[in-house]
Every structure is written in structure tokens, then in C-alpha cells.
Amino acid sequence: MTKKIKIIILMLLVLPSMFSCKKFLDIDPLFTQDAENFFETPNDYQRALTGAYDLLQSSFMTVWVGEIASDNSIAGGESVNDTEGLHEIEAMAHDAVNNELRSIFRWNYAGVTRANYLLENKNNIDFEGKDKIIAEATFLRAYYYFELVKYFGDVPLVVDKRLGADEVTKIDRTPRSEVFAQIEQDLIFAAAGLDWNDPVKGRVTKGACLSLLGKAYLYQNKFDQAASTLDQVIDQNQYELISEYNDLFKVNNEGHSESVFDVQYSGAEGGGYGCLICLEGNAAPGFQGIRQYSGPIYGDGNSYNLPTQDLYDAFDATDIRRDATVLDIDAFIADQSNSSDITYAIGGGGHTGFYNNKYIKRQGEIGLPDNDLTSPVNYVVIRYADVLLMAAESHNRASTPDDSKAQDYLNQVRNRVNMSPINATGNALTEAIWAERRLELSGEGHRFFDLVRTAKAADEINGFVPGKHELFPIPQVEIDLAGGNWSQNNNY
Numbered sequence: 083m084t085k086k087i088k089i090i091i092l093m094l095l096v097l098p099s100m101f102s103c104k105k106f107l108d109i110d111p112l113f114t115q116d117a118e119n120f121f122e123t124p125n126d127y128q129r130a131l132t133g134a135y136d137l138l139q140s141s142f143m144t145v146w147v148g149e150i151a152s153d154n155s156i157a158g159g160e161s162v163n164d165t166e167g168l169h170e171i172e173a174m175a176h177d178a179v180n181n182e183l184r185s186i187f188r189w190n191y192a193g194v195t196r197a198n199y200l201l202e203n204k205n206n207i208d209f210e211g212k213d214k215i216i217a218e219a220t221f222l223r224a225y226y227y228f229e230l231v232k233y234f235g236d237v238p239l240v241v242d243k244r245l246g247a248d249e250v251t252k253i254d255r256t257p258r259s260e261v262f263a264q265i266e267q268d269l270i271f272a273a274a275g276l277d278w279n280d281p282v283k284g285r286v287t288k289g290a291c292l293s294l295l296g297k298a299y300l301y302q303n304k305f306d307q308a309a310s311t312l313d314q315v316i317d318q319n320q321y322e323l324i325s326e327y328n329d330l331f332k333v334n335n336e337g338h339s340e341s342v343f344d345v346q347y348s349g350a351e352g353g354g355y356g357c358l359i360c361l362e363g364n365a366a367p368g369f370q371g372i373r374q375y376s377g378p379i380y381g382d383g384n385s386y387n388l389p390t391q392d393l394y395d396a397f398d399a400t401d402i403r404r405d406a407t408v409l410d411i412d413a414f415i416a417d418q419s420n421s422s423d424i425t426y427a428i429g430g431g432g433h434t435g436f437y438n439n440k441y442i443k444r445q446g447e448i449g450l451p452d453n454d455l456t457s458p459v460n461y462v463v464i465r466y467a468d469v470l471l472m473a474a475e476s477h478n479r480a481s482t483p484d485d486s487k488a489q490d491y492l493n494q495v496r497n498r499v500n501m502s503p504i505n506a507t508g509n510a511l512t513e514a515i516w517a518e519r520r521l522e523l524s525g526e527g528h529r530f531f532d533l534v535r536t537a538k539a540a541d542e543i544n545g546f547v548p549g550k551h552e553l554f555p556i557p558q559v560e561i562d563l564a565g566g567n568w569s570q571n572n573n574y
Contacts, residue, residue: 121203127215130200134222135284137193138345140359141461142366143185144229145441145527146387147171147554152529153542154520155438158388159431168386169431174545178558178574186233187557189359193226194240201242217275221286221294224268225463228298231261232531235553235571238564239264251565255556262302269295278320283337283346284460289315290343293464293472300472301535309476309484312469315342316491321466323498328406331440333447333459342464349449349458363449363456364441371443371454372411377424380409381443381453385429389436393524396517402499407525409439440525467495467522475515478508485511495522549573 120126149155150172157168167182176183200219204212223241230237239256241264273291280287292315299308315321322339329335336344345364353360371383389408397404412435415424441459449456474491477484485507492515493503504514519532533539539546550573561568 117199121200121206123207124209124211127200127209127212130196131215131219134193134196134200134219135346137189137196137226137359138222138463139347139361139364140185140189140193141345141463141527142358142364142369143182143189144233145366145461147182147186147233148527148530149387149438149525151543152533153390153544154393154524154529155387155389156432156434158386158433159384159429161430162432164431165386174543174547174551176554178555178561178570180555180557183233183554184557184559185359186554187230187560190226190229194223194230195244197223197226198240198242199244202244204242213275217272218286220268221272221276221291224265224272224298225294227261227265227268228294231258231265232301233554234556237261238568250563251567253564255568259302262298265298266295269298278318284344286343289318289320290464293342293469296469296472296476297464300476301531303479303535305476305479306481309473309480312473312476315469316473321469323466323470323494325498327403327499330406330465331459331462332444333457336460340466341462342466342469343462345461345463347449347456347458347460349456351450351452351456354452354455358455361455364459364461365455365457366441366461367443367447367457367459368454370438370441372409372426372437373429374425374427376426377415378418378420379445381445381448382426383443384454385427385431385433385437387438388432388434389438389525390434391436393520394436397521398501401501401521403521405439407439409437409442411435411437438525462526467498468528470495471515471519471522475512475519478511478515483508488515492518547573 121130146168150157150168157165157172159165159168162169165182167176167180170176170180171182197219201216201223204216227237227239235258236255238253239261240253245253269291272286273288273295276286276288276291278288292311296308296312296315299305299311321342324330324338324340330338330340347364348362350362352362358365367383369384369386371385372380373383373385375382394404394408394410411426415421418424441461443453443457447457447459449458470491474488477491478488488511489504495518496503504511506514516532516536516538520529523529530539530543533542534552539551540548543551553571555571555574556568561570
């Protein structure tokens with residue numbers, strides 16, 4: 083994906099403040115061109131598509147919450163008052179006034195708005211390559227809606243148009259099932275218009291469409307459809323597991339054969355603490371880095387999203403994924419020849435002794451000019467190991483289970499890290515697949531939603547209240563802006 087072009091798109095969304103320790107710049111992107119007459123050349127469509135891709139760079143927040151809300155991580159940071167919303171989510175004490183949840187709601191709707199802006203004007207002119215642009219924009223709309231329905235359940239569904247300010251108060255929340263139906267429709271359409279390969283790094287492909295479609299089916303317990311869809315991805319032989327798990331998240335190995343869809347980052351700044359969405363670099367590695375660290379390999383950071391002892395203990399001691407996923411800082415320092423020279427600080431927001439070793443600031447992978455905010459490391463939205471594990475679960479839970487195929491897919495993932503094969507069947511195999519998802523994908527933002535969709539959340543997450551915490555609350559400010567017409571999620 084080409085990097086951000088500051089195109090002008092009429093938006094209803096104002097970016098909220100996220101970090102209480104820094105002053106918020108109240109930036110509302112203005113438009114300098116007539117929005118109704120923007121689409122006059124093929125380049126205009128390409129620029130609008132770039133704008134729709136750009137909101138993917140907000141994915142770091144959805145990844146954080148997907149871990150911090152689960153048993154995988156605590157919020158961490160400078161203090162409990164710094165990013166208070168993350169600490170509330172960690173404690174299952176969040177409510178409808180939460181800056182981080184508001185960011186997720188608004189940023190994803192900004193993405194929907196940008197995709198809809200292009201799709202609303204898809205028939206203005208004809209040119210070679212337009213169908214591909216339309217397919218990509220349709221995928222992006224589906225992706226943003228998938229994030230919204232995953233977090234909030236019933237959400238307002240707007241298709242192929244932008245809303246005027248007066249219309250916001252007239253639109254209702256759309257049932258979750260109808261939003262998923264639109265997601266499915268969009269992904270089927272997009273897959274039909276895209277190839278398995280794209281010469282431009284980071285662009286949507288048929289494999290990305292089908293993989294997200296399979297995930298959408300899985301989240302609805304449509305196991306037969308999920309199995310057949312994910313099998314298409316696997317049978318194409320377009321992707322393969324890379325041999326070294328430790329290399330999955332290194333910047334010099336991006337675009338590897340396991341990557342189905344990545345969010346692209348350049349490492350440039352472009353914003354600040356008051357506008358993290360304005361950044362071109364990935365904010366997560368710096369925020370998740372070791373506080374005031376001085377030593378080899380890593381850079382200093384802000385100690386957010388800290389893995390728990392429970393996650394560390396979930397791994398077999400011989401599983402190489404443990405140390406690739408969780409950095410035991412004291413054990414690491416003890417192993418260094420100059421251990422007495424290595425120092426770090428503990429933030430008041432909590433300390434577990436562990437750091438997210440997948441997305442962490444490393445020397446040689448540091449963006450400019452403020453490397454606390456920027457990193458060139460891409461976020462891997464979908465990788466082939468996830469596809470294999472989703473397919474394994476789908477075949478195991480299908481109306482006519484195929485446990486042999488489920489075992490094969492599961493054991494491909496385990497074989498890569500030299501773990502013994504699983505030969506279980508039935509419910510025991512289901513449990514093994516769910517356990518493997520945690521070991522393989524922890525730190526990547528999936529854990530909370532896996533626990534919710536498998537009805538395991540109340541057993542694993544302290545403070546989780548069934549009938550409430552399966553969904554996050556609709557931000558109260560959005561309900562107010564809609565004239566109070568939207569209902570709130572249960573028990574908030």
C-alpha cells in the first residue's frame with residue numbers, strides 16, 4: 083500500500099484524546115476540494131482508496147484492547163491515571179465514557195466513511211483498473227465493520243453513502259446479524275474482483291478477502307461455511323508457514339510467505355501524542371517497549387500491554403514461541419555478558435516482569451523522529467497460522483466433523499515449532515485447538531474475542547460478567563451525538 087496522501091474527505095468524526103499525560107490537539111480534518119466533484123480522474127479514485135487504507139493504521143488500539151481485556155496482558159504504563167481507559171478495561175470496570183473505546187468506534191467509522199465515499203461515487207467515470215479499486219474499497223469497508231461488530235455488536239450500518247449531520251440522529255443501530263450479512267456480501271464481492279497476488283505491497287488480495295470471510299463465518303458459528311471458505315485459501319498453496327517463528331515480526335522479514343494481510347507502517351512520525359492516528363509509524367512497539375531501558379537489542383519505551391504470568395506459564399518450557407512472544411526481562415538481563423550495566427524502570431501502571439516480544443521497540447527498527455511513537459514494523463492482521471487454526475476449528479465443529487483434517491491443520495502449526503502432534507478427537511480436539519490459538523497468536527489482539535466467542539471468557543478473565551462484557555459499551559458521546567436514539571448495550 084502506498085503511504086498516506088493527505089486527501090480531503092468529508093468526515094463526521096473528530097478524533098478523541100487518548101493519553102491524559104499529553105495535551106490533545108483537537109484536529110478535525112478539513113476538506114479543501116468540493117467533495118461532490120472530487121472524482122474526475124483515475125488518480126482521484128486511487129487517492130481516495132489510499133485514504134480508506136490509511137485508517138488501518140489505527141489497528142494498534144484494537145490489538146491492545148484485545149489483549150488487555152483478556153488474561154494475556156495488563157495495561158501497564160506510567161500510572162493508573164495514564165490511559166485510564168485501558169486500566170478500566172483490564173479490570174472489567176469500563177463504562178460508556180472511555181477514550182480508548184471511543185477511539186476504536188470513531189476510527190473504524192472513519193474508515194467506513196472513507197470507503198463509502200469512494201463507493202458512493204463508483205459510477206462517476208470509467209477507466210481501466212476501476213473494478214479492482216472498487217473491490218479493495220469494499221473489502222476495507224467489510225474490515226472496519228467487522229471490527230465494529232466484534233467490539234460493539236449492533237452498530238449503525240451505512241452502505242455506499244455518507245451521512246449528513248442531520249441524518250445521524252435518524253439512523254438506528256442495525257442488528258449484528260444484518261451487519262454480518264453485509265460483511266459477508268462485501269467480502270464475497272471483493273474476493274471475486276481480486277487476484278491472489280498484488281505487485282504492490284500491502285494491498286488487499288483474494289486470500290485476504292476469503293480469510294476474513296472465513297473468520298466472519300467462524301464468529302457466527304457458521305462452521306460449514308467457514309471450513310469450505312478457509313479450505314479455498316489453504317488449497318490454493320499461496321501461503322506457507324515460515325520456518326523460524328522468531329522471524330515473524332521483524333521488519334527485515336516483512337511480506338513473508340505467512341502474511342495474508344498486513345497493515346503497512348513507514349516509521350515516519352506525522353503526528354504526536356494528541357493525534358496518534360496521524361502517525362505513519364506503528365505506535366505500538368514504542369508504547370510496549372521497556373521503560374527507560376539502557377542496554378543491548380531493545381530500545382526504551384513506555385511499558386504498556388505487559389504479558390501476564392498466566393500467559394507465560396501457558397507455554398511448555400520447550401516451546402520456542404514462549405520466548406518469542408514473552409520477554410522475561412530479568413532473565414534476559416541475567417543472560418547478557420554486561421548484565422550489571424543494563425538498567426530499566428518500572429512504571430506505576432503495573433509490572434509483571436514481562437514484555438510483548440512480538441511488537442517491541444528494537445534497535446535497528448526505530449522510526450523517526452520520535453521513536454517512542456513510531457516504528458516501521460507492520461501489524462500482521464491475518465497470517466496463515468491463523469487461517470490453519472480457524473480451518474481446524476471449523477472442520478472439528480462442522481455439522482459433519484472432519485477431525486482428521488482438523489488434526490492435520492492443527493499439527494502443521496505445532497510441527498513448525500517442534501511440538502508433538504495432537505491426536506485427540508471431538509471435544510478434546512476442540513479444546514486443543516483453542517489452547518493452540520492462545521500459544522500461537524498471543525500478543526496479536528485475538529485472545530479476548532476468542533474467549534468470548536467460545537464462551538470461555540467468564541472462566542478466564544477476572545471480573546468478567548456474563549451478559550455484559552461480551553460486548554463493549556457504545557461510547558456515550560456517540561449516543562448523545564445521535565440525539566439519544568441509540569440504545570446502550572446490556573448492563574452498561
